[in-house]
Amino acid sequence: DAGVIQSPRHEVTEMGQEVTLRCKPISGHNSLFWYRQTMMRGLELLIYFNNNVPIDDSGMPEDRFSAKMPNASFSTLKIQPSEPRDSAVYFCASSGGSETQYFGPGTRLLVL
Amino acid sequence: AQSVTQPDIHITVSEGASLELRCNYSYGATPYLFWYVQSPGQGLQLLLKYFSGDTLVQGIKGFEAEFKRSQSSFNLRKPSVHWSDAAEYFCAVGAAAGTASKLTFGTGTRLQVTL
Numbered sequence: 001d002a003g004v005i006q007s008p009r010h011e012v013t014e015m016g017q018e019v020t021l022r023c024k025p026i027s028g029h030n031s032l033f034w035y036r037q038t039m040m041r042g043l044e045l046l047i048y049f050n051n052n053v054p055i056d057d058s059g060m061p062e063d064r065f066s067a068k069m070p071n072a073s074f075s076t077l078k079i080q081p082s083e084p085r086d087s088a089v090y091f092c093a094s095s096g097g098s099e100t101q102y103f104g105p106g107t108r109l110l111v112l
Numbered sequence: 113a114q115s116v117t118q119p120d121i122h123i124t125v126s127e128g129a130s131l132e133l134r135c136n137y138s139y140g141a142t143p144y145l146f147w148y149v150q151s152p153g154q155g156l157q158l159l160l161k162y163f164s165g166d167t168l169v170q171g172i173k174g175f176e177a178e179f180k181r182s183q184s185s186f187n188l189r190k191p192s193v194h195w196s197d198a199a200e201y202f203c204a205v206g207a208a209a210g211t212a213s214k215l216t217f218g219t220g221t222r223l224q225v226t227l
Contacts, residue, residue, distance in 0.1 A: 004155075033215075043202065043217040056214065091155060099144050099163065099206055101215060103156040 002026075004104035006092050012110045018080040021107045024073055025094030033101060034067055034077050035091040043091075049075065082111045114139040114205050118218035126226050127195050133188040133221050135203030144206035145186040146215065147177055151199045159201075162186065173197070198225045 005024040013019055025032050033048040047057040049069045057067070064083070069075040079086055087110050093101040115138040125131055137143055144163050148156040160171025167179040177188045186203060203218045 042219045045214060045216075048214065093156075100146070100158060100161055102158070103148075105155040 004092055004094050004102055006090075006104040006107050008107060009105060010108045010110075012112065013082055014112050015083055016081045017111075018078065019082045019086075019109060019111075021077040021090050021092075021109070023075045023077070023092030023104060025075070025092070026096065026102055027073070029094035029096040029102075030072070031095040031097070031101075032069060032075050033093040033095070034075070035093065035103075037089045037091060037106070038087075046077070082109075084111045087111050114143070114207055114216045116203050116205050116216055116218035118201075118203055118221050120221045121219070122222045122224065124224040124226060125193050128192050131188075131190045131193045131197070131223070133201050133203075133223070135186045135188065135218060136184050137186060137203070137205045138184065139205050139207065141207075145177075145179060146204040146206065147171065147175070147186075147188050148202045148204065148217075149173075149199050150202065150220075156202065159188070193223075193225055195225045195227060198223055 007022045031050050034046040035043050037043045046059045047067045048055055052069045067077045089106045089108050091103050091106045093103045095101045117136045119134055146161045147159040149159050150156050159175050160169050160177055162169050162179045170176050175190050177186055179186050200220045200222045202220045204215045206215045
């Protein structure tokens with residue numbers, strides 16, 4: 001199994017630009033999670049989906065952030081417009097119902 | 113609300129020495145507990161997990177952890193540390209919610225191994 005796949009691995013953009021992060025969960029997993037990791041706040045859950053439906057988005061920082069899961073094999077996290085304080089590592093994780101989450105390698109985002 | 117405390121931000125041990133990383137949790141029911149490891153620039157890799165049953169769980173890379181309900185702890189141990197174990201270690205608690213489990217992570221403990 002290829003594991004959770006995230007793209008891009010690195011993203012550098014300028015303030016105000018739109019950023020789209022992508023995630024492909026492990027095949028057969030029905031839950032998908034987006035996390036953000038920063039030095040100041042550690043690992044934070046942003047949103048999670050169950051069977052492609054958003055269950056809890058209470059961790060999404062503000063309206064500039066949105067996430068979609070159009071099908072079982074793909075999810076996006078979009079930031080529009082981006083700001084320097086959004087600079088972080090964004091992780092996607094998936095779970096197959098065993099309560100264990102498997103993490104992708106992350107996308108390192110830098111907003112200038 | 114669930115929470116996790118990792119009281120040690122940074123720990124240094126000599127190669128070959130034993131290791132114990134502390135984790136305390138707060139959760140109203142029986143928790144699901146996890147330890148993950150993160151090497152620099154990498155994602156999180158699951159070391160071990162506790163759901164129920166035997167309170168001493170074995171994981172990968174020679175790690176083990178013991179669930180102690182009376183102390184609300186889930187400390188990670190390894191009898192002999194290798195230089196390749198240098199990484200950041202995260203304890204997490206999960207709350208069952210249907211088929212998905214929200215994880216709350218501790219702030220992590222950075223392990224340095226001296227030769």
